[in-house]
Amino acid sequence: MRDIARTVEGLADGLRSDLVELARIPSIAFPGHPEAPVLRARDQVAELLRAAGMESVGALEMPGSYPVVTGSLPAPEGAPTVLLYAHYDVQPPGDQSHWDSPPFEPTEFDAGPLGPAIRARGIADDKANILVHIGALRVFGGRPPVGVKVVIEGQEEYGGPFDTYPPSDPDLFGSDAMVIADMGNVRPGVPTFTVALRGDAEVVVEVRTLDGPRHSGEFGGAAPDALIALLHALSTLHDADGNVAVPGLLSEEWDGTTLDEAEFRRMAGVRPDAPLIGTGSLGRRLWTGPAITVMGLDAPAVDTAAAAVVPYARAKINLRVHPRQDAAEAQRALVRHLEGLRPFGVPLSVHAGDSGSGFAAQTGGPAYRAAADAMREAWGAEPVHMASGGAIPLVAGLAKAVPGAEILLFGAQDSESNLHAPNERVLVDELKRAVVAEAVFFQEYARRYREREDA
Known part of the structure; x- marks a missing residue:
């Protein structure tokens, strides 16, 4: 050798x-x-x-x-x-x-x-x-x-x-x-x-509430705001500690080698005043537990926003899946969770994208x-x-x-x-x-x- x-x-x-x-x-x-x-x-x-x-x-x-x-x-x-x-x-x-x-x-x-x-x-x-x-x-x-x-x-x-x-x-x-x-x-x-x-899957969720933007002074307070409804739906994906809160997603402890928190913060570029989210070991959060990220959001841009109730909003969600869980099964669990929500009584339209185990x-x-x-x-x-x-x-x-x-x-x-x-x-x-x-x-x-x- x-x-x-x-x-x-x-x-x-x-x-x-x-x-x-x-x-x-x-x-x-x-x-x-x-x-x-x-x-x-x-x-x-x-x-x-x-x-x-x-x-x-x-x-x-x-x-x-x-x-x-x-x-x-x-x-x-x-x-x-x-x-x-x-x-x-x-x-x-x-x-x-x-x-x-x-x-x-x-x-x-x-x-x-x-x-x-x-x-x-x-x-x-x-x-x-x-x-x-x-x-x-x-x-x-x-x-x-x-x-x-x-x-x-x-x-x-x-x-x-x-x-x-x-x-x-x-x-x-x-x-x-x-x-x-x-x-x-x-x-x-x-x-x-x-x-x-980990496997991964994508899901798109969208909300339509009005035919078009409406004056926030004249209609706000009663007209359903699509962006607020969407944000309420997205807020249910994690608990108060930042753990994924969608039923049906496999999670278990990781028993191999992992990064320590200082290494991870340096590699991820986490700002000094920002905490890490979730509980449990880093290995579990990164590798053997699910993770949900909102990759993109369609909503009015701040710099050009009008004083109006938002009629339409959309988000693209990335789901990372336990190595042994079928990604399509995990994706269905996320879709079920979102389809079961009615923020302020507003229905959500949920579309499953690509998945890979x-x-x-x-x-x-x-x-x-x-x-x-x-x-x-x-x-x-x-x-x-x-x-x-x-x-x-x-x-x-x-x-x-x-x-x-x-x-x-x-x-x-x-x-x-x-x-x-x-x-x-x-x-x-x-x-x-x-x-x-x-x-x-x-x-x-x-x-x-x-x-x-x-x-």
Whole structure:
């Protein structure tokens, strides 16, 4: 295993150079952004895979989505097959004035005690993890001790039909274990498995009370105000402490590693005079309990508001769901709650939007044990478990397509990588250690798999 660490050190400069070149490409797969850079990133990923020894590199095309880059290497005799996932598209950079350097000009800088780092949009989420897979293949000269299937998505951030595609084509994803490299460590230097993902669902609620705005002096006090009715409805979604108060939503205590309050406040940018909402552990509030956020509100703007009773108001609600609760079931519970309300006797119109279930990993199999050994080797520390409040609907689809495969979520990111935010960065040391971990995992999993087969 020490040979693998030395090999990765020798590969590090090339991996870093390839990552920088990939991160230069503004592969934003959102409407209104140019198509050419996304396809250029696809081509670069395909070329990296070919050069690393992958065979049958191709693309899965489907309407309404950018291509999914695929590839495969047959398993050596008696060895398992591992599916490797990442994505080559990135979030838009947002307000570029908040960046310390241009978001698509990868910039190396000194992160103090954390060592060298590289800043760019998408460099942690998720292009560094593409290079983790490439690096692990390079360690073995393109001939790893396991069979490999590669799936590199092109429209993960915006979402699309690939989220629900795997059950319709299970052979494409057939494998004994999967490494979903769209995650990272709870803290730099702390090897971390993400073992649960919350699901999510959207609901839109609207209120219509009048044919149009009416003078608040002449009609206010008796004419039903749609905005006030909506606000009363929204206020029922939480109790006085900020806990979600909708019946039928699963919640339980989290017993793995979690953030402490000071870390969370710093990462979330919570103002000093603002309390955190909800009760119980942070793990429960963030990962194994439901969360409800009002994402948007249609109502008159303050600066242009007239002195009138509001006739119409609408809100878009995001619901985050316990990893083991079906997201559609949770969405129905929220819809029932809202439809049962009549603030001041006013009916609400409630519409269910998209939903995607979460995921809870099984952690006792040979792939998990092999990966735990690999992470100990790579980081020199005991791996910990955490969860994520962010949904990855594809993971639920993969679990349904290949129910016997062990699914492992880890990677080169860490909780302070500024994903989806200005100054996104990846630590060079975390990248190298993640490559070591994946390569050692290949070796250790192949050994354990053969021992199990021989038993």
